[in-house]
Structure formats: C-alpha cells, structure tokens
Amino acid sequence: MFPSILKASLLGKAQKKGLVEICLHDLRDYATDKHRQVDDVPYGGGAGMVLKTEPVVKALEDVAQERGKIRRIFFTPQGRLLTATLAREWASYDQLILLCGRYEGVDERVMDSIDEEVSIGDYILSGGELAVMIFIDVVSRFCPGVVGDARSVEEETFENGLLKAPQYTRPESFRDVGVPSVLLSGHHEHIKKWQRQQSLERTLRKRPDLLEKAELTDEERRYIRSLQLNQ
Numbered sequence: 001m002f003p004s005i006l007k008a009s010l011l012g013k014a015q016k017k018g019l020v021e022i023c024l025h026d027l028r029d030y031a032t033d034k035h036r037q038v039d040d041v042p043y044g045g046g047a048g049m050v051l052k053t054e055p056v057v058k059a060l061e062d063v064a065q066e067r068g069k070i071r072r073i074f075f076t077p078q079g080r081l082l083t084a085t086l087a088r089e090w091a092s093y094d095q096l097i098l099l100c101g102r103y104e105g106v107d108e109r110v111m112d113s114i115d116e117e118v119s120i121g122d123y124i125l126s127g128g129e130l131a132v133m134i135f136i137d138v139v140s141r142f143c144p145g146v147v148g149d150a151r152s153v154e155e156e157t158f159e160n161g162l163l164k165a166p167q168y169t170r171p172e173s174f175r176d177v178g179v180p181s182v183l184l185s186g187h188h189e190h191i192k193k194w195q196r197q198q199s200l201e202r203t204l205r206k207r208p209d210l211l212e213k214a215e216l217t218d219e220e221r222r223y224i225r226s227l228q229l230n231q
C-alpha cells in the first residue's frame with residue numbers, strides 16, 4: 001500500500017532530497033513459524049484475529065537496535081488525536097517507529113514496548129496503514145525544507161488556532177462573481193486586516209470550538225462579539 005503514496009508529490013521529493021527517510025518493515029519477516037504467521041485467535045473468544053506479541057515486539061526491538069534512540073508510536077482509534085500542534089511536536093523527533101495494527105488490533109502486551117498511541121479520528125479503519133500514511137504526510141510538512149516556502153505551513157489553517165481566510169486566483173471575475181476588491185488593492189495592511197477578519201468570521205461560523213483556545217487580542221474578541229450579535 002505504501003510506495004505509491006510515499007513516492008508521490010512533496011513526500012517523494014523530500015525523500016529524494018534526503019530531508020525525510022522512510023523505511024518499511026514487514027512484520028512477517030519477524031514471524032518464527034514456517035507459515036510466517038503474525039496473527040492468532042483472541043483468548044476469551046470474540047470476532048477476528050489479533051496480532052501476536054512475539055513478531056511485533058521482535059520487530060520493534062530489531063529496528064530500535066539498528067537505528068538507536070527512537071520513539072515508538074502505535075496507531076489505534078484509542079490513541080491521542082492527531083492534530084497540527086502535535087504533528088509539529090512529532091516532527092521534532094529525529095526518528096519514529098510507526099506501528100500499524102491490523103485485524104482486531106495487537107496483543108495488549110505489545111503496549112509495554114510502545115511510547116505513545118495515536119488516532120487519526122473517531123472512526124475505525126481496516127488497518128493502521130492509511131493512518132500512518134496520513135501521519136507521515138502531516139508530520140513531514142513540519143520538517144524543515146519539505147514544504148518549499150515555509151510561509152505555506154505557517155499561514156495554514158489551524159496554525160494560529162483559526163481557519164485560513166478564503167483565497168482567490170485568476171480570473172478576476174467568474175460568472176459575474178468577482179474577487180474581493182481589497183485583495184486587488186495592493187495595500188498590504190488592509191489585506192492583512194481583511195484576512196484576519198475573514199479568518200475570525202469563518203472560524204466562528206464553521207469551527208466555533210477553535211475560538212476557545214485561539215490567541216486573540218481584545219479588539220478581535222470585540223469583533224467576534226459583534227459578529228455573534230448580528231448572527
């Protein structure tokens with residue numbers, strides 16, 4: 001599942017430039033029986049299969065031994081929710097092991113070898129691979145040099161706790177709908193003020209929960225109150 005995503009676009013370029021290195025390890029290589037079995041039926045009964053302790057712990061230990069100090073993350077719907085703030089934090093680690101679950105998950109004893117559990121949302125995927133690929137994409141964006149223009153990352157939605165202001169490109173008019181005139185004015189201060197107000201207005205309308213944690217000036221709080229009064 002991994003190569004097509006990892007080779008494409010920004011991630012592909014980041015690896016070619018040596019900014020990010022991604023190594024894939026197959027848990028079956030750590031199985032000890034001739035069928036290379038990595039799963040088994042759950043004790044106590046229940047649906048599905050469970051990833052066995054030995055191959056998973058052996059894989060974690062081997063990679064850690066080969067790579068040195070490394071943070072081990074397991075992907076599970078029961079983990080800490082992946083957010084932009086946490087992604088920035090994870091990007092500061094030199095090395096991470098990202099362990100994908102499958103079937104019904106892993107034997108609980110594997111957790112003794114895990115530093116952190118991460119979820120990408122309150123829903124169930126069939127396996128951890130997609131979660132890990134999302135994680136790699138999101139976290140890599142915070143690694144220096146991966147996104148060509150660092151401002152792209154800094155100005156992104158969530159970066160200041162708000163949603164990003166609407167954006168426009170050519171043509172200036174499409175089916176009689178024009179671009180807001182302030183964006184054509186060339187007046188940087190006015191543009192900045194308009195974008196900030198649009199961010200506040202959008203966040204209030206689409207994600208009011210974010211406003212509780214956003215760092216706002218007194219004037220911005222008053223602006224939001226005036227918007228609420230007019231709603």
Ligand code: SAM
Pocket residue numbers: 075076077078099100101102103104105106118119120121122123124125126127128129131
């Ligand atoms: N039985 C598990 C439970 O109820 O918590 C769910 C198992 S799920 C079908 C199989 C694997 O997909 C999990 O072990 C995990 O690695 C991955 N997975 C599923 N949903 C996920 C999510 N929201 N975030 C991260 N990983 C997820």
